[in-house]
Amino acid sequence: MSWNTFGRVLRFTTWGESHGPGLGAVIDGCPPGLPLTEADIQPFLDARRPGQSRYTTQRREADAVRILSGVFDAGEGQVTTGTPIHLMIENTDQRSKDYSQIAKSYRPGHADYAYDAKYGVRDYRGGGRSSARETAARVAAGAIARLIIPQVRLTAFVCELGGDAIDREAFDPQAIGENPFFCPDREAAKRWEALVDRARKDGSSLGAVVECVAHGVPAGWGAPVYGKLDADLASAMMSINATKGVEIGDGFEAARLTGEQNADPMRPGAAPDDPPVFDSNHAGGTAGGISTGQPVVVRVAFKPTSSILTPVASITADGQATEVATKGRHDPCVGIRGTPVVEAMMALVLADHRMLHRAQMAQR
């Protein structure tokens, strides 16, 4: 959780800029013996990959991952060895000319000014380290994390786009993969086509809310007090570019409920050894920072992409007034491609906590 490393016993470190030769992730602490080839990672990168529909940036990146260490094939298929796994993705479509203006002026809403204020130097090609391209490394790392928690099923989706929310009654998990918005409500997906099309044509942008649900997390993962499962999820999600809010379970809505409304009644499971059954899941699957066996539910707010065609007042690097309108190839709604990133971060947090739980609890 510091600078470019995340996690405790399953840790990953990412490196790379938007317009450098490439980017990567070093995953450390992965259990050995897990079957792993590039084919286990690539589908997740493909889901995040730009240029797949007209609703995302037209930058074209193959985002082909290479595993450079930490695996070995002793004759029975390639498996992890328990040593650091380095995943590398080359940058292939870097039109630096698109970004020449950023060298001199600060794009409002971007990290340009903050980076210069902090570092006094900045790789201005495409945002450098602050580019959303960094999230490709997270998605690659997330694919490794999934191998460590095979009992968990993750479902991430956009539940609200440009202020237009899905109808929970129309929720169909099948739909998520069948539209360019990771939208589980087919009607909403249709409406969003028009919304995003208009924003794209206007050079405007939209925000979104992404939800991720983890089924199959057993009771007991997480730890008080500063290592709460919720706290780690919050940190993980708020570290994603353009996120401004995180909720667990009912989130801010819980603050508007009474204690009676917010209670999640428990009943004995069907069989004596079954886990308890909950009547509701306002809590989002955690209590006291520890999983309860219910689905773990996280919601993440993505602001609208800061890159817009409308000129906005700003300053130049030497302090003069200017206006900035960002041309170029941008996602009109960065929350869409943020969906696989949210899912990856959830996998990484859960895998770390599974391993931490094992460390302390021995046999369990």
Add this chain to the structure above:
Amino acid sequence: MSWNTFGRVLRFTTWGESHGPGLGAVIDGCPPGLPLTEADIQPFLDARRPGQSRYTTQRREADAVRILSGVFDAGEGQVTTGTPIHLMIENTDQRSKDYSQIAKSYRPGHADYAYDAKYGVRDYRGGGRSSARETAARVAAGAIARLIIPQVRLTAFVCELGGDAIDREAFDPQAIGENPFFCPDREAAKRWEALVDRARKDGSSLGAVVECVAHGVPAGWGAPVYGKLDADLASAMMSINATKGVEIGDGFEAARLTGEQNADPMRPGAAPDDPPVFDSNHAGGTAGGISTGQPVVVRVAFKPTSSILTPVASITADGQATEVATKGRHDPCVGIRGTPVVEAMMALVLADHRMLHRAQMAQR
């Protein structure tokens, strides 16, 4: 950020249960030479202290802090020495009998079941380690953190209680300390008296939203990618008992804005060396995880207290169906006393980031 320790170069570790002999915090990495006596800490504990109005728990704790290490008086007043500062608070009002039922049944919404599922053993007296009493240690530690960031002015307040929000036009910082709700809107404070009174009498409970604003944070604190200022604030806030959501700046509302609406235009400062002026602060004072010089704004959702008089279905520790109604001395709205805790956590995150910034940036 792990178990019971928070922070990187300014780190604190808390210990203690609700009904043990006491609790404490060890603060490590504090700069030397800062004047520090108990009197610098006690006022913040007093603000969090229970039993001060009829709107909070009637448990009576002096919450008197003792400094057991890390300070020295060489004749010119007591100062920090740079070595670990141990702050200890004794528990004085522990009526264990109030909690006898918890030993056998799991209180819905509490961490009882999760703790047992994880640890197989649980200090059931008052919630043990999951009790909100742990936050007293945070508030004590926060008082040390404040000494490290004298340029920062923190203002935490309840901005919504039981679904009733303050009127931002009526915001008066002076009011915050003059009502039992940390409420900056005098009219709202009056309404809340009735709200909380009713909840208390009904044995019900209410949620709240707490906002904390940090003025005076210079541009440049924070760090990409997993050590973003926002990510650390999110982790810090979500580690507080009963929190279910965290927002930076406009938070979830930002997901409903267009790029144009969400932009924070920048203009040159008045004098050549002045920092830029922003026309708005949708971002809440950060960009790319780094402070921009604008006020840092965090909002935290507190669920309603889980302890309510209305019986809720639950199970016993041996898996039988039961109903639990929680008698005893509880805060009808835990978010109220959460306010000084939010402020303390913000101080701790900012102090850590100030020191991290120094580590990397040398002269600055």
Add this chain to the structure above:
Amino acid sequence: MSWNTFGRVLRFTTWGESHGPGLGAVIDGCPPGLPLTEADIQPFLDARRPGQSRYTTQRREADAVRILSGVFDAGEGQVTTGTPIHLMIENTDQRSKDYSQIAKSYRPGHADYAYDAKYGVRDYRGGGRSSARETAARVAAGAIARLIIPQVRLTAFVCELGGDAIDREAFDPQAIGENPFFCPDREAAKRWEALVDRARKDGSSLGAVVECVAHGVPAGWGAPVYGKLDADLASAMMSINATKGVEIGDGFEAARLTGEQNADPMRPGAAPDDPPVFDSNHAGGTAGGISTGQPVVVRVAFKPTSSILTPVASITADGQATEVATKGRHDPCVGIRGTPVVEAMMALVLADHRMLHRAQMAQR
């Protein structure tokens, strides 16, 4: 491994100065359900306790430990709960007057000058935080660590004192507890009586080498590359006051052997599932930073106590020339009481690594 915290998943943080109200350790991450009372810790503290023979300092400290958190008795005996365990020891024999001179002059070989150079302020009463009293907290923490590695048997002893080494042929583990030097060679122990007596009477001091052997560590604990078992042991031992060297297995002697001499031949164990048998243990029980199943052997060099009666040239805090002769109550050979500290640190490192191994290896 940072400031006042050691460990990764089993972590402890110590606080307290020589002449403050007390000192303590917070142990975080301990598995739950382990029977623990003060009686499980006190014997180890008693072994380190000053004033037990004329060969150690005459400072009289009860060193009585109190467990202030992290344990609970639900009716079947007190056990750990998995939450932070705070162990506290009060200081009872603090004759500050003995140390009045240190306020003005730097004792050569002590940390006085370095502390002032770093912090600009210093608790000069008895060395403050740099006092060997801090090691009491380690010994207390070590007693907890032992509970986590019941399969391991630790034996620490002084193998050389004032340049006089034990005869390995005369090694009798029984003897260690029967003389004031933790000496396994009864003849050597007799010689050391005279050695230390003379040093004590002369106001001089002696160094020592302490060895610790861990039997029962299974193959597989430890981890490449920077988390090697050897690296952690080296860090742990070099963090003890007055240590100047650490060896694993043959240590520096290995640098003088040929590859043939240094080889540890392996043979199959007696039964098919038995671990291999090694003909020798030059390696000291580790290879590539991972335990091999052989006894883990560490040796630690303690310099002679810096406090001596002979005046040594020094400077005052304001830079003037002076001479310092340290009167007061000092160990003539700090290595002797360092023995239980070495053993405690080894327990803490091994317990951490056992838990780390579990985290990554699942079933094992």
Add this chain to the structure above:
Amino acid sequence: MSWNTFGRVLRFTTWGESHGPGLGAVIDGCPPGLPLTEADIQPFLDARRPGQSRYTTQRREADAVRILSGVFDAGEGQVTTGTPIHLMIENTDQRSKDYSQIAKSYRPGHADYAYDAKYGVRDYRGGGRSSARETAARVAAGAIARLIIPQVRLTAFVCELGGDAIDREAFDPQAIGENPFFCPDREAAKRWEALVDRARKDGSSLGAVVECVAHGVPAGWGAPVYGKLDADLASAMMSINATKGVEIGDGFEAARLTGEQNADPMRPGAAPDDPPVFDSNHAGGTAGGISTGQPVVVRVAFKPTSSILTPVASITADGQATEVATKGRHDPCVGIRGTPVVEAMMALVLADHRMLHRAQMAQR
């Protein structure tokens, strides 16, 4: 200090196996604005590079480093940006056939058995992750660390080889770079030629002791208690392949001195603001874990290379008795090429501590 990451605020993570496509280091936390190109790193790698004399392994690796991130040239030369610097070195000379036997049998003294015992799977080509090739990544990272501590001058050299020590009177720093042994004593270098030649021809191997001295470290770096400068140096050195011992200053010899002999008398510096002058440096430049302003002196014991031609009893991976004689291309004395690695690790520890000191001490 955990698995494959070392450091606190200046952190590096290494990845890569002996016979994979390459290896690398991600350096995180580096200050921005430091001029950096491959040419600043390559000379240090060249010093460690194999195949440069007949006294080291004949494996031929270009060890050409590429900087893949964390630098930028805005027109005034390439500088660090403060974001993670990824350094990558491709493996070019991997004759896997040389290592086919290792797949089936455990080489005594190597990590083969320990890795299998831990992980149950092992990249047996050239030792995989346990190969000394990993140290190339450390040397590359060390070159970055040097940029952060320009005031420090590091000198590493072999002070003993095969039991034959240098004559300290004949110490000539100029000589170190003029012989293949990093030997500062020209006479000893000549003797070592014969020693190593004989070992090489016999298929035997020799150990060595490497010393590293850091001039220019100001008083005040380091921190009690578990983050002592000495403790970090010990951890850093003991993490290098084949090391078995670490000494600070007089090390084990200090255990044989009296307090009078071991004292380092201090005198006022020449001018009022000058640091004090020490008459000797038994302490090796630290006291209480903090630098004193004297040269920091570390000594590291390297065991003889485990790969020897003489057959040694061992077991196969399925537990049968066998004998292993290691043919192939090996360093007859791994300590020689360990010299630049020791120097790199010292640079990395010191740079981390300089930055930590800045974090806590503000202006200083």
